Amino acid sequence: MREHLLGVAGSRLRFGCGAEGIERLEAALVGAAFSPHRHDTYAIGMTMAGVQTFRYRGERRVCLPGEWHILHPDELHDGAAGGEEGFGYRILYVDPFLVQEALGGGPLPFVADPVVRPQRMHPALAACLRRMDEPLDEFARLEVALLVVAALERHADAPPRRTHGKPALEALTRVRELIAADPAARHTLAEYERVSGLDRWTIARQFRVVFGTSPTRFRTMRRLDLVRRALRQGTPLPEAALAAGFADQSHMTRMFKRAYGFTPGEWAAALV
Structure with missing residues (x-):
């Protein structure tokens, strides 16, 4: 990665080929790279160069070259360089819905310690990041999803938290699809209840269990x-x-920075 992005002044982001529910990103960052923010996806990345530090679940973490980090949906974290030279990483962002499909339903696995030694991760995941410019067809997408689930289950410290009964995956998926079909639309709780057949309290509890975030x-x-x-x-x-x-540009900017740690202008300027 160093020959791609490190050494270029400032911060740089480059997206590889993705698929539905999967994004691949290469980044080179310096200094306090991004402010505290949360994703609604799993983030599974490898530090390629330099030292990456981040605060996650109340502790300052350090990720060295070759080491992996696993961040859960909706978990607040920041990021900074551990040295003046900056750091670079490649990362997979994986939709919890895709993880659910691979799991066949049930609560999402939880990995408490975000830093994983390289020998404990499947080599095929590293290959997926090395070859991030290769397209992911439906078979490759399936393989990546299964690799991610295997990594999550292997490193989970305890069995996933159980809810009262099995989540209504099919009904909750209808709510998810309603939102995804037109995110700019303002749907009501009554609409969620209508498409799912569930009451709003069940939707609120189980949506997060199944998809890792709130509607x-x-x-x-x-x-x-x-x-x-x-x-x-x-x-x-x-x-x-x-x-x-969004109501206006300032509203969008606040939400964007909260999600990605960059303002929209900074994000656009950093694209390669």
């Missing part, structure tokens, strides 16, 4: 997906904000 945050992240797509196409920030259903 509200899931909608926010899908709107931010629309913003990122628009920014890649050169759309001005005010237009991108309104098209994605």
Whole structure:
């Protein structure tokens, strides 16, 4: 990675080929790289160069070259370089829904210690990051999902927390699909109840268990997906904000930085 991005002034981000529910990103960052933020996906990355430090679940963590980190949906974290030379990493962002499909339903695995030694991760996951510019067809997507689930289950410190009864996966998926079909639309709780056949309290409890985040945050992240797509196409920030259903540019900027640790302008400027 060093020959790709490290040594280039400032911070740089480069997206590889992804698939539905999977993003691959290469980053080179310096200093206090990004402010505290949360993803609605699993983030499974490898430090490629330099020393990466981050605060996660109340502790300062250090990730050296070759080491992995596993971050859970909706867990607050920041990121900084452990030295003046900066650091670089490659990372998979995996939708909890894809993890659910691979698991066949049930609570998501939880890994308490985010830093994983390289010998404890499957070599095929490292290969997936090394070859991030190769397209992921439906078979490769399935393989990546199974590798991610295997890693999560292997490193989970305890069995997943159980809820009262098995989550209503099919019903909750209908709520998820309603939101994803038009993130800019303002759906009501009554609509969620209608499409799922569940009451709003069950939806609120079980949606997070199954998908790793709340319906509200899931909608926010899908709107931010629309913003990122628009920014890649050169759309001005005010237009991108309104098209994605945000009240205005400042509202969008707050949500964007909270999710990614960059403002939309910083994110767009860092794209390679």
